[in-house]
Amino acid sequence: NESQALIGDECGAIKSNLQLSVHTRRRGLDLLMASLTVSVHQSCSMSRRSAFTIESILGLDRPDPRTVLSAPHRPWTDVKPAGQSRGVVADSDVSVDEDSKSYSKSPADAYRRTLNWYIGRRPRTAFSSVQIKILESVFQLNSYPGIDIREELAKKLHLDEDRIQIWFQNRRAKLKRSHRESQFLMEKNVLSDLQSSREER
Amino acid sequence: NESQALIGDECGAIKSNLQLSVHTRRRGLDLLMASLTVSVHQSCSMSRRSAFTIESILGLDRPDPRTVLSAPHRPWTDVKPAGQSRGVVADSDVSVDEDSKSYSKSPADAYRRTLNWYIGRRPRTAFSSVQIKILESVFQLNSYPGIDIREELAKKLHLDEDRIQIWFQNRRAKLKRSHRESQFLMEKNVLSDLQSSREER
């Protein structure tokens, strides 16, 4: 039941992400993203005294590649014991705006989807090697098994027919993906071949 | 229109599955499916020397649940240096002990690159502190950035959009992990409190 599900482990994680209203979250994000570009006209000579203040982030326009790319992040080498990255709230500056209408997608959808990702999700099924082996064998012969075959497999493998169907869907997607990948590599090879043959001239 | 659709990217992938005629496919499938049941009368004492041979599949009658359900599938745990996962060739043993230890700088890189290519794993991306800082800021506002925001971030931070997405996935996993941990600690405290209060009586 529903209240049961809300008690779950991940409830806190959800709430911490949903404390701001969708409006506010989207608005704040817009502001942040915008701040990464709008300040092109600002002077770049502002003193950069304290790294990693809010200002240093929000004041950042198209970041200097040398700044962005340098100094790999090594948090565990820091002397700092203070782990501030924990159950973060970010509750401040909710007063940015009340009813901004500039967000593109439907925020309610995003909200509901976020919630649904956590609650009422089927636990991940772990297929055994034998099950996989048989499923793969069947897949090689027929990647679109009908309901009868799926039911048969389900009975044989002690799985729900639903799991079988999902497995075949994901398997087809995987095959398609790999095909796309190899085609991409082939095209890349063709390009490099073209280039090398041109260099030979 | 229809012929248009057939020209698409995935055409090859589909065709590779349709190389057998429908008759043949259905026939082979029938044989396979039947093989999962008909051999009830066969002796079960046949030597099961090599797991996952064709025989071990086809010889499987109503599979022993303990066999079918055990041993979760972990393909990448296998002998592994054989990088069969990617589109890579895995041409031969790289002979790890060739110059195994004490490669300090540039040979190490070459070796690692070879190995990476060989295993088919993307070289680990090292984010800069500034990149991390910005990613964290965005994460606090929205831990599920859509494609538009990811692309925007990618452009700003000079990263691939893919890296951004992976970063957010791992970041969410981290948050969840930390929540689980703290909840575990809380429960432990409750238990010890219970115990101490009982001892007081």
Next chain:
DNA sequence: TTGTAATTTAATAAC
């Protein structure tokens, strides 16, 4: 050694 980037895949939602 730890933290985390990368990978794989079952589950889900949108279309």
Next chain:
DNA sequence: GTTATTAAATTACT
């Protein structure tokens, strides 16, 4: 049905 994306589990690198 496909597609994109997620969580989960795990590997491997720094």
